[in-house]
Amino acid sequence: MDRTRTVGWEDPAPGAEAAREMAGLDYLRAMLRGELPEPPIARLIGFGFVEVEEGRVVFECEPAEYHYNPIGSVHGGLACTLFDSAMGCAIQTELPAGVGYTTVELKVNFLRPITTQTGRLLCEGNTIHVGGRIATAEARLTDASGKLYGHATTTCMIFREGAGRSVGEGRA
Secondary structure (H helix, E strand, C coil): CCCCCCCCCCCCHHHHHHHHHCCHHHHHHHHHCCCCCCCHHHHHHCEEEEEEECCEEEEEECCCHHHECCCCCECHHHHHHHHHHHHHHHHHCCCCCCCEEEEEEEEEEECCCCCHHHCCEEEEEEEEEECCCEEEEEEEEEECCCCEEEEEEEEEEEECCCCCCCCCCCCC
């Protein structure tokens, strides 16, 4: 018997517009409180905010069968998406209104397989450096008991108004 999953999401345009008008920390906290729609990717993959503070973001995700790859474990893309989201959002918490960013580089270390038996995962992203044009961050992916499943680092490019791009013109 085929298994199915239906995914719904809110129009992302109002959230993207708010991102242009709000400081990053205020924007992400509004999303955490449910005042702004979560991004469609979060609904599609099944992850969400747990904590948001300056320079730090924590996401949670419950690995499911629909995350599986052909060899019977969770696809590494789930961890990569969690890492990219947590580190990018950690950087975003330190950006003022009208300033955007995009990932330039992502380095991931997978340490052990993830399955549905792994249970709830937490991905904590922390900034290392947020400068005028470049920001760096790191993240750790753990289970509820603190067991480490992977870690990552990123470099992001910062887009300030008048510097060629604006918020919302990051990743394609």
